[in-house]
Amino acid sequence: MSQETSAAAAAPPPATVPQIMRAMGAAAVAAAQTLALAPTAQKDRALRAAAAALRAQSPALLAANDWDLREARARGLSMALLDRLRLDERRIEATAAGLEEIARLADPIGTLLAEWLRPNGLRIQRVRVPLGVIGIIYESRPNVTADAGGLCLKSGNAVILRGGSEGARSSAAIHACLEQGLKSAGLPATCIQWVPTTDRAAVGYMLADMADCIDVIVPRGGKSLIARVQAEARVPVIGHLEGICHVYVDRDADPEMARSIVLNAKLRRTGVCGAAETLLVDRAAADSQLAPLVRALLDAGCEVRGDDVSQRTDSRVKPATEADWHTEYLDAIIAVRVVEGVDAAIAHIGRYGSQHTDSIVTQNAATAEHFLARVDSAIVLHNASTQFADGGEFGMGAEIGISTDKFHARGPVGVEQLTSYKYVVRGGGQIRP
Amino acid sequence: MSQETSAAAAAPPPATVPQIMRAMGAAAVAAAQTLALAPTAQKDRALRAAAAALRAQSPALLAANDWDLREARARGLSMALLDRLRLDERRIEATAAGLEEIARLADPIGTLLAEWLRPNGLRIQRVRVPLGVIGIIYESRPNVTADAGGLCLKSGNAVILRGGSEGARSSAAIHACLEQGLKSAGLPATCIQWVPTTDRAAVGYMLADMADCIDVIVPRGGKSLIARVQAEARVPVIGHLEGICHVYVDRDADPEMARSIVLNAKLRRTGVCGAAETLLVDRAAADSQLAPLVRALLDAGCEVRGDDVSQRTDSRVKPATEADWHTEYLDAIIAVRVVEGVDAAIAHIGRYGSQHTDSIVTQNAATAEHFLARVDSAIVLHNASTQFADGGEFGMGAEIGISTDKFHARGPVGVEQLTSYKYVVRGGGQIRP
Numbered sequence A, B: 001m002s003q004e005t006s007a008a009a010a011a012p013p014p015a016t017v018p019q020i021m022r023a024m025g026a027a028a029v030a031a032a033q034t035l036a037l038a039p040t041a042q043k044d045r046a047l048r049a050a051a052a053a054l055r056a057q058s059p060a061l062l063a064a065n066d067w068d069l070r071e072a073r074a075r076g077l078s079m080a081l082l083d084r085l086r087l088d089e090r091r092i093e094a095t096a097a098g099l100e101e102i103a104r105l106a107d108p109i110g111t112l113l114a115e116w117l118r119p120n121g122l123r124i125q126r127v128r129v130p131l132g133v134i135g136i137i138y139e140s141r142p143n144v145t146a147d148a149g150g151l152c153l154k155s156g157n158a159v160i161l162r163g164g165s166e167g168a169r170s171s172a173a174i175h176a177c178l179e180q181g182l183k184s185a186g187l188p189a190t191c192i193q194w195v196p197t198t199d200r201a202a203v204g205y206m207l208a209d210m211a212d213c214i215d216v217i218v219p220r221g222g223k224s225l226i227a228r229v230q231a232e233a234r235v236p237v238i239g240h241l242e243g244i245c246h247v248y249v250d251r252d253a254d255p256e257m258a259r260s261i262v263l264n265a266k267l268r269r270t271g272v273c274g275a276a277e278t279l280l281v282d283r284a285a286a287d288s289q290l291a292p293l294v295r296a297l298l299d300a301g302c303e304v305r306g307d308d309v310s311q312r313t314d315s316r317v318k319p320a321t322e323a324d325w326h327t328e329y330l331d332a333i334i335a336v337r338v339v340e341g342v343d344a345a346i347a348h349i350g351r352y353g354s355q356h357t358d359s360i361v362t363q364n365a366a367t368a369e370h371f372l373a374r375v376d377s378a379i380v381l382h383n384a385s386t387q388f389a390d391g392g393e394f395g396m397g398a399e400i401g402i403s404t405d406k407f408h409a410r411g412p413v414g415v416e417q418l419t420s421y422k423y424v425v426r427g428g429g430q431i432r433p
Helices: A004-010 A017-036 A041-054 A056-076 A079-085 A089-104 A143-154 A165-184 A200-211 A225-232 A255-265 A283-299 A344-354 A367-376 B002-010 B015-034 B041-054 B058-076 B080-086 B090-102 B145-154 B163-185 B201-209 B223-232 B255-267 B283-299 B341-352 B365-374
Strands: A112-117 A123-130 A133-138 A158-162 A192-193 A216-220 A244-251 A277-282 A303-306 A333-337 A358-360 A379-384 A419-430 B112-115 B124-131 B133-138 B160-161 B190-196 B214-222 B244-248 B278-281 B302-306 B333-337 B357-361 B379-384 B419-430
Touching: A017 A123, A017 A133, A017 A143, A017 A158, A017 A192, A017 A200, A041 A056, A041 A089, A041 A143, A041 A165, A056 A079, A056 A089, A056 A165, A079 A165, A089 A143, A133 A143, A133 A200, A143 A165, A143 A192, A143 A216, A158 A200, A165 A192, A200 A225, A216 A225, A225 B255, A225 B283, A244 A255, A244 A283, A244 A344, A255 A277, A255 A283, A255 A358, A255 A379, A255 B419, A277 A283, A277 A344, A283 A333, A303 B365, A333 A344, A344 A358, A358 A367, A367 A379, A367 B419, A419 B255, A419 B365, B015 B058, B015 B124, B015 B133, B015 B160, B015 B190, B015 B201, B041 B058, B041 B090, B041 B145, B041 B163, B041 B365, B058 B080, B058 B090, B058 B163, B080 B163, B090 B145, B112 B365, B133 B145, B133 B201, B145 B163, B145 B190, B145 B214, B160 B201, B160 B419, B163 B190, B201 B223, B244 B255, B244 B283, B244 B341, B255 B278, B255 B283, B255 B357, B255 B379, B278 B341, B283 B333, B333 B341, B341 B357, B357 B365, B365 B379
Parallel strands: A133 A158, A133 A216, A158 A192, A244 A277, A244 A358, A277 A333, A303 A333, A358 A379, A379 B419, A419 B379, B133 B160, B133 B214, B160 B190, B244 B278, B244 B357, B278 B333, B302 B333, B357 B379
Antiparallel strands: A112 A123, A123 A419, B112 B124, B124 B419
16 A cells, blocks of 8 residues: 555656647657558558457456446446447457458558659659548447558558547557557557547647548547537548438339338438438339338338328328437437439438438439439439448448548548548659749 | 728728638639530640630730749749749740640540449449649739649649749730630639739638548648648648659669760759759679779769768768758759668668658669569659659640659559549439449
């Protein structure tokens, strides 16, 4: 006891948030320089060693997570949040396997994107390089620590991870495994840093005061986080807004395909950003298709909020208000509206959608092309479920999210989207006339 | 007279800056939807018709410019600024020819960037689309009105142009020619809008309050504009910072090539962002190369500000201070420093450079590759002048500037860099398991 007391007395005063963050920023910039030149094999070794550490230390991870869960329960967190926070053997294994999957991805860094020779003999190459330092601000899921850390590592970027306070002990334990992987591969442990303070001022500092050392911020979280990022960020952001995704069932849709796609798009998983939130049905198909679709949704346990026409199909349909067309439910609830054909569907999506993922169901190829060309969303689909909005389903490997921005990265953000490029020009003494 | 008075009395109150800007934003969003789908031939027709209008209306343009110049002279603008502001027959012809050159560029929109088939039969395409609405904030050069307007048009983006007050009449006259071109091609005149108020509040409004209708801002101007944009922007920005460009003369440089490249990089044109501002000379080459290089620069009329070693080579060399390494002179002035080999050169560039364009002169291929891999600039060159930092010299056609950002666009910003992409997915009823 007396030892502890004297150690505490001798300890320096606690660092302030700006001091902590500035030190992390400087360390990240230095690590990024090393990491930008690290060979693929070395990065992959770090990823595999981190996966092994996660498996080996799963008892410690579960203990840390148990502590987080007990505290979260005491604070009255919802069952859904508790579930997101929870680790178990299966989830730890999935997280470790995810790192190994990232190790198997092609390394984007150093890729020759284009090469050409100028008439004056200059040879110009466009070469993929890392962005530099990435800041990730996320909420409760502890596995984001590993996923985001791994994706940044593979893409040659140093990363500063700021997780939510609810999962702090779990994230710290996962982060320790990542550090172990880095060290065992001979890379600086500062390639992946984890903000050790739960002080919310750290988020503000990252957003507004670290433009000189953070090249891009990726927020992963709910509306309040996104709103804060949009209001405060002085650093470029890869936005990851809500997914207000639509399925439009056209007059020329195959009824069985429409039913299958609508049920899957809404209900396969309701909590993902690619889940459909609004069903639009062509008035010309309303007589034949609307009632069966609404009934299938209701029978599958989905709450339906419909416009006047939809309400008349089934007594269980609740009335939709204007707010419903704007809402990402992330739950077994769907808004249903009858529209006057494909152009009205496009107009509805343009007005209420979030430029995430939208699908048309039709057997008419011309109508499909009309829709695909005019709906200005990251992902537009013909005769397929919106739930395919996923980097893995696209064959791009792991992703950090789906960008609803049009700037820099749109759609799934995987290792390639976390890069920039530079022009390398080789000459023989050329000067410009 | 009485007619004028009564008309003034009957006129509505003048619109406020927010009213003007909101109306322009809404018009731009609507125009962007049309323009995104406009065929290449229609856009090119508009560009060629605008070029013809510029030529046909050159007397009116010269008269408007004369007015701007007289006012600018009365306000005591510098000769350099007056020269930037000046239009003459040759510059009008060059501006018209620039629009015709943009018409000849390949249309990036609709280009298939990638296409693949998933095992489940989904066919995924990544297709180039416009960004949407671009805001350009520029200063005195009236020809930016045509260059930027033309590049945005070709890349399918609606644009809101905000020029400096000095060139307002000239820019308005050029803008009228662009509108004429759009109309004659059957495109909305609102594809290219020009902010009609010189109230500086319009710039603040574009930066902070139009995130819902402007997709990206491109600032073109000096330090004070860039600083304002960085402080106020809530909209993504394609940055165009200063070019503190370096030439590093290595121990293995060919002396004649070094002399030729250094003189060209500094003096071909001193006012461009790709002009060299600092010469770094390897200490191992100082005995043989430093004095001739310094003398050649001085003899060519360049002021030289050197470190201790450089000062000893010639009595005309002035002492360099710390501030010189940070300075973009844009003038016939160069800072000269002796460094301990390529790694010290890389470190100097990392510390003082602006990640724009940097060149190494050496006959040693390994040293060159070491430099090219480690200097984190948009453009890195081996044995070539930094003055090649130019979209035209890269074979990319006209450009709106050189981006020093790593996010979205890096290096020359031409029509391709003013685009985004979307994923178009075609299926046959696939649902996600």
